[in-house]
Amino acid sequence: MSTLNRGPEVFDHSHLEVSPGEKELITVARRLAYENFGPRAERYDAENRFPTENFEDLQRHGLMALRVPKQYGGQGASSLTQAAVTLEVAKGDPATALCFTMHNTAMTFIDLLATPEQKERFFGRVVREGVKFSALGSEPQASIFSGNLPKTVLTRTQGGYLLRGRKAYCSFGPNADLAFVNAMLGEALVGVVVPLTAPSIRFHSDWNTLAMRGTQSVSIDFEDTFIPEQDVITTPLNLLLELEYGVGLCAAYLGVAESAYRYARELARETMKRTLEGEAGHGHPDAGRLFSTVGEMKISLEPAWLMLKRAALMEPVGSFERTWALAEAKYVVGEMAAKMAQQSIRVAGAKALSRAFPIERLFRDAQAGLVMAIKPDHAAYLAGRFELGVLPSGMTLAANPTGFALSPEDLPQSKVD
Structure with missing residues (x-):
């Protein structure tokens, strides 16, 4: 069932503001996800096993060097391309996408913090030997x-x-x-x-x-x-740099959400066809429910991607503004993916509970996004403090991505953490 024709893509990266070479990397990731990662995902989940073969594929196609700068032999891809590639990987296997995220996060840290000698050595091992990094x-x-x-x-x-x-x-x-x-x-x-x-x-x-x-x-x-x-x-x-893994993390859960939606949409089309051919037709209670639920699901996906895109484009890496944009994206994506997975089960019906369909696995994977840092409730709590001008003690930087914060000199410093 992992090869089910799920219809058109929700996130079409053909017009993404990246180079032709980076678009090709996104295309490669999509093809690997559909042809290789998706068919293996159920087995990895059932056996509680690391997706070794997937990482061999990623290495073979140059994607493990995605965030390695070109001067060290890598792809030199942007954060935005990283997000799009990770989203595509997640459509095949979300667990692979999360590990891929940690590897790319380590590459980002090394690029920002290491000495030239360390970069030469560590990046060289990734490019020449195919070593995998965790963060x-x-x-x-x-x-x-x-x-x-x-x-x-x-x-x-x-x-x-x-x-x-x-x-x-x-x-x-x-x-x-x-x-x-x-x-x-x-x-x-x-x-x-x-x-x-x-x-x-x-x-x-x-x-x-x-x-x-x-x-x-x-x-x-x-x-x-x-x-x-x-x-x-x-x-x-x-410390702000620690949330940089949010680029890939949000992309991974967006991939979960899109996959759950597209499987459910395909199954809903089958149900709708039978419903409309019946005697009640459009008057059948399932018809209205399916129309509105599928519509709500589709509408929910695009804003989440736009929030991640905004964060990925924000510079510099490690700044408060970028970090906070990632935290806000994590809140929206995490909540949306969990809800999307639940709605997918309702739309697809009882058959979605069967392990013959990936929706059951995607539903479970989506729940992890609610507890991975930064947790949605933590993000919302801090957003409220920033917007009301009550900073955690010791924080003097006041700017935030929404532009509504007061100037630093006007912000009261809270003694409460």
Whole structure:
């Protein structure tokens, strides 16, 4: 059923404001999703298994170097192209799209923060060897979006550093080759590139979940893992930059939403044909319900894409304005995708509950968007503070993407976090 003809695309990237070469990358991603990723997705989900073959395809077609700058042999694609490519990948397999997002996020971090020598080395391995990067920031007891700094720390030792701490929800799990890990070096938050084959790294078998099963997002312990000095990226890691993975994250859930909608739309057409051929015709109660629900679903998709597009185009990367635009996009996309998946089941009817149809899996995957940072309720809470001019303590930057904030000198500083 994964090869069901779902009708015309909702998001048509043919007029996207990117180069012809980047449009070709989007086309390649779409073809891989339909021909390869989609037919495999049910098996990865059922077996709770990492989509190894999908990443071999992405590497073979140059997409693992999507965000590697051209001067280092990569595609040099823009954030907007990254969003479009990830959306297409997600139409085939959302778990692949999420892991792909973490790889691209690591590429963005390295491009912004690493030294020329580090870029040459790390990007070179991606391009020449096909290494997969994960980006590990989440921890069980710390949330930077609530103002907490990581508990993972670096301590000096002979010839380098020792890394100690636990990271949670580590997409790729043991299937990545290298990881960009954030950690505290004294009072500075920095990035560390860690080979995941180091003997002092322990992977937990704690990923048997409702949704996004193929990501294999296990917890990882670093037990005094030795890090050579040249693998520590000492340019401070701006906390705002941590939400940069929202570019791919939002795109992945948009792909889930579009796929759920298009499967439901196809099944609804079959139902509508039978309904209109019946004696009641347009007067049948199902007719009005299907018309209005499908219409609402279609209308909901486009604004979510436009919010992500706005965030992806906003410069510079790591700025408050871009970060906040990503948070707002995450709120809209996360809520919309979950609702879209629920509506798809109602439109398609009881058959959508069958695993013979991908809607059941897409429904489960959509739920994960409601709990992945930045959570929709956190985004809404902070939006209210910004719009009413009550900043969290210690925050002095007042501009926001909607343009309604007061000037910095007029904003009261709240003592409440």
